[in-house]
């Protein structure tokens with residue numbers, strides 16, 4: 651059974667994957683990526699980020715992002731845009747300019763409006779804001795918050811809405827999958843934005859997990875969000891382990907994939923699941939978390955792991 655077809659048959663909108671431009675020269679990789687029955691949705695892993703799309707203020711470069719948008723459209727796959735405003739992977743002009751509230755507001759409006767507008771009508775959902783909170787639920791100290799306070803969120807969301815009224819506008823973060831201070835902060839933000847009629851359609855739960863360490867209470871937490879009138883999605887799923895992988899770790903990983911997919915399946919407002927690339931060959935994990943890896947449902951030789959069956963069981 652192929653995973654997007656299965657997810658659709660169980661009432662979800664999509665099962666999808668992140669991908670990145672350098673991998674696309676790997677024809678064996680492409681053969682699986684391009685299968686719309688396996689992946690009904692694509693997220694560019696890097697090429698829509700601020701450093702890639704507006705490396706110099708006011709000069710936009712679309713080559714990488716367009717390549718992935720074109721690929722998804724050729725395969726009949728819907729797209730998640732990722733992302734407009736994030737503290738990371740910023741061009742140096744954003745981090746080095748001495749901003750005023752007015753000049754940074756204008757820069758955010760130009761960036762989000764131009765980026766979202768370039769793909770108007772072609773993107774199912776946009777991560778307009780990425781990773782706004784610290785793990786303790788306080789606001790992340792970055793150029794946006796430090797210059798504009800929490801108002802940068804509204805500024806970006808309104809610019810995105812104006813640029814593509816049909817795109818679902820999301821805020822996306824990690825360590826909000828289970829209940830806790832960070833999830834509460836995100837829930838409070840949703841309530842505040844809704845009360846102020848700021849456009850917000852969805853919350854993305856990145857879901858970068860560690861084998862055997864999934865939080866408890868995921869479904870209940872998901873329901874607390876959908877009860878506020880937003881949809882939700884699992885946006886960057888992977889479940890890493892300390893290498894080397896063993897049969898026992900792979901068996902636990904299978905269970906963990908089932909757990910998170912089941913939580914989405916149980917919540918009507920959870921629209922879909924995206925893995926943060928499908929093969930260990932191109933996972934971001936080993937280069938980011940030293941000594942860890944094997945986080946994806948396919949191994950580095952494109953062989954399905956037990957995790958694949960774990961996903962299928964969860965839907």
Ligand code: XIL
Pocket residue numbers: 695696780856886934
């Ligand atoms: C990662 C990419 O996968 C890497 O290739 C890049 O070097 C760093 O960023 N949360 C996010 C994603 O929202 O944008 C990150 O993607 C992974 C963590």
